[in-house]
Each structure stands twice: as C-alpha cells, then as structure tokens.
Amino acid sequence: MIEGGGMGRRTICIDCRYIGPRPSGIAETVRALVDFVPELAPDLDFLLLRSPAHRGALSKAVNVREVVVPSAANGPATMWWLPRVVDLSAVSLFHATFNIMPAGLKAPCVTTIHDLMWLTEPQLCSARLAGRAQALFHGHGIRRALRKSAAIVTVSEASRREIIAHSPPAARQTFVTMSGVSPEFRPVPRNILRLAELGVRPDRRFVLTVGQYAPYKNHEGALRAFACAFADRPEIDLVLVQRMGARGERLLRLAKELGIRGRVRLLQPVSRADLVQLYSSASALLHPSFCEGFGNPLAEAMACGCPVVTSNVSAMPEVTGGAALLAPPDDFPKLAEALRKAVDDKAQAAAMREAGLARAATLNWRSFAADTLAVYRGVLAS
Incomplete structure (x- = not known):
C-alpha cells in the first residue's frame, strides 16, 4: 500500500505514465512537474504513478514515493477503474495529466487538457481505421474532465479559449500553466x-x-x-x-x-x-x-x-x-x-x-511547475 506522509501532511498523486522512451509534448510537461514541484512544495507529499516502460526512479526527492502501474495510460483501466488498480485512498488530490479524467476518484481531480481536438476535430488526430474508436474513448474522458474536475489546467491561452467556448461553465476553474522549454535546447556549433x-x-x-x-x-x-x-x-x-x-x-x-x-x-x-x-x-x-x-x-x-x-x-x-x-x-x-x-x-x-x-527565454519549466502548484494549493484550500 502506498500512503501519504505523516499526520497533517497531504499527498498529491501525479499520473506520470506518459514519461517513457517515446518522446511527446505531454511527457515534457509531466517531466517538468516531477523535476520541480516536489522541491517547490516541501510541505506536501507526492505519489507518482510510473510506467513500467520507464526504467528507474522518476525522482530522488525525499517527499516523493512512486508506484509502477502496468495499465496503459490511455486504456480502459485508467478510464474506468484506476482506483482498483492502484491504492489512492491516502491521496488528497489527483492530477490527471493527459486530457482524460479517470472514473471513481474519491479525491478532487486537477486535469490537464492540452487541447480539445479529440472532441472538436477528431479527424485531425488520427487517420487510422481505429480513429473513430479513439475519438469516442478520449471524448468520453475529456467530457468527464470538463464536468467533474475541481480545476482544469491547460498549456496556452488559445487552449483555454477553446475549452471555455466548448464548455462555458468550465471558465471559472480553467487556468493556464504555460509550457516551457528545457535549457538543453540552445544554439550549438554545426557538427x-x-x-x-x-x-x-x-x-x-x-x-x-x-x-x-x-x-x-x-x-x-x-x-x-x-x-x-x-x-x-x-x-x-x-x-x-x-x-x-x-x-x-x-x-x-x-x-x-x-x-x-x-x-x-x-x-x-x-x-x-x-x-x-x-x-x-x-x-x-x-x-x-x-x-x-x-x-x-x-x-x-x-x-x-x-x-x-x-x-x-x-x-x-x-x-x-x-x-x-x-x-x-x-x-x-x-x-x-x-x-x-x-x-x-x-x-x-x-x-x-x-x-x-x-x-x-521567457518559457520556463520551473514557472510552469510553480503555476501548476498554485492550482493544487487552491484546490486543497477549497
């Protein structure tokens, strides 16, 4: 059983299963949370859900615990019965980091909705025959997130405007946490x-x-x-x-x-x-x-x-x-x-x-993590 910290401390669960060998923009945002949020919030404990495809620990922070979840990030277990797959009973807040909100969560949920393409223009997401089934699946999880999330975070003002246009009631709980860029990306000599x-x-x-x-x-x-x-x-x-x-x-x-x-x-x-x-x-x-x-x-x-x-x-x-x-x-x-x-x-x-x-130079992952942490604290306070 994975539990939170000592008495009086609260535990935030961050779903980190997008971090793995395959590069993606979503994985970059989750990696920034892992790298900075535990350091920025020493008063909180963090439970990280890790993919088996990621070798080794995600974090060395003392206020972090990790559990490997073999179920696919974008799979049925995540969508409908994640609390049966992993013990979330000690979690004070859950962060769903890849558009879909799992069912059955007891704790309030912050959902990152990167965009609404699976809802508004699913034909742009996939040209494969399975694209229609994928659209139904992702659309279900996004609609639940829009209805039930304690807060929604998104990575640009453009996405926030799209979310509000599609679901006006979500306006009050939708916040922009602008993505960043790693300092590894810098000019280098031509090799x-x-x-x-x-x-x-x-x-x-x-x-x-x-x-x-x-x-x-x-x-x-x-x-x-x-x-x-x-x-x-x-x-x-x-x-x-x-x-x-x-x-x-x-x-x-x-x-x-x-x-x-x-x-x-x-x-x-x-x-x-x-x-x-x-x-x-x-x-x-x-x-x-x-x-x-x-x-x-x-x-x-x-x-x-x-x-x-x-x-x-x-x-x-x-x-x-x-x-x-x-x-x-x-x-x-x-x-x-x-x-x-x-x-x-x-x-x-x-x-x-x-x-x-x-x-x-203005697109900073630490700032992104700090903005996300502010949303966590707002939800916990309410």
Missing part, C-alpha cells in the same frame, strides 16, 4: 560529422519539420509549401523528424509527385542532443500545424536560434510571441513566401533568431 551520421547532407542547407505524423501536424502541407518555395532550388533539402512507422511512405510518394523526392529526408525520432544539433543547423523550422495545444518544436527551435515559419492559427502565434513568420496552414504560396524570407533574407533571419531566443 558536419554528426549530421552525416544522421542522414543529413552537411554540405547542403535544409528546412526542418519536427513532430509525429498525425493529420493535425499537416506534414503533407509542409511538403507542398517547401516544394512551392524551393522547387527550383536543388541545393536546399527538407528534413522531417517524426514518429511515423510505415506510413511515412505516403509522404515519400507525395514528394515524388511534387518533384522533390531526392531532397526529402525522413528521420525516425532522434536523441535530444541530435535534435538540438538539427535545430541549430537548420535554415528554418517549418511547422504548419492546423492546431496545437502548445507546440514544443516551436519553443525548442527558437531556443536553438532557428528561425520559425508556422501557422497563424491556434496556439502558434501565442507561443512564438512575434518571433516567427506566420501564414495560414492551408495557404501554400503564403507559407512558401514566408519560408523564402526566413531562408534567403539574412537580415530577416538574424532578426528572427534574436527574437526567437528572447521569446524562448
């Missing part, structure tokens, strides 16, 4: 040997796109915008770093249709150090998403001094804070125009690098 090892030609310039291959990321649009900008510029490549599996062949077929097949590099997820190298070496990040709760590649690229071209919708303008060039995600000529400015205009690129570094 031509490492770029070559990654499959990137170090003698050529390249535009970078980063993120999972999901419809909302608009990677097909990235290819079309790149082709529109640089079809006649054989010295510039497009490099995509993504979770994609076999479906990446669809992008290669499109690249062939657009006449840029030999200039498109598809990389599987890389180490953080290699991602920093790619951001630092790229001529620009192209991130034409249709929707984002936050968009970690935007902050990471800016922190590495990489000029950013992104969409003028959802959270992208808010996150980049005036440092990026913006265009509609489905307007390929306008995206191409912005991309050419970022790549070819040296003065424009230098200004974007400076503005991006300044903006990224």
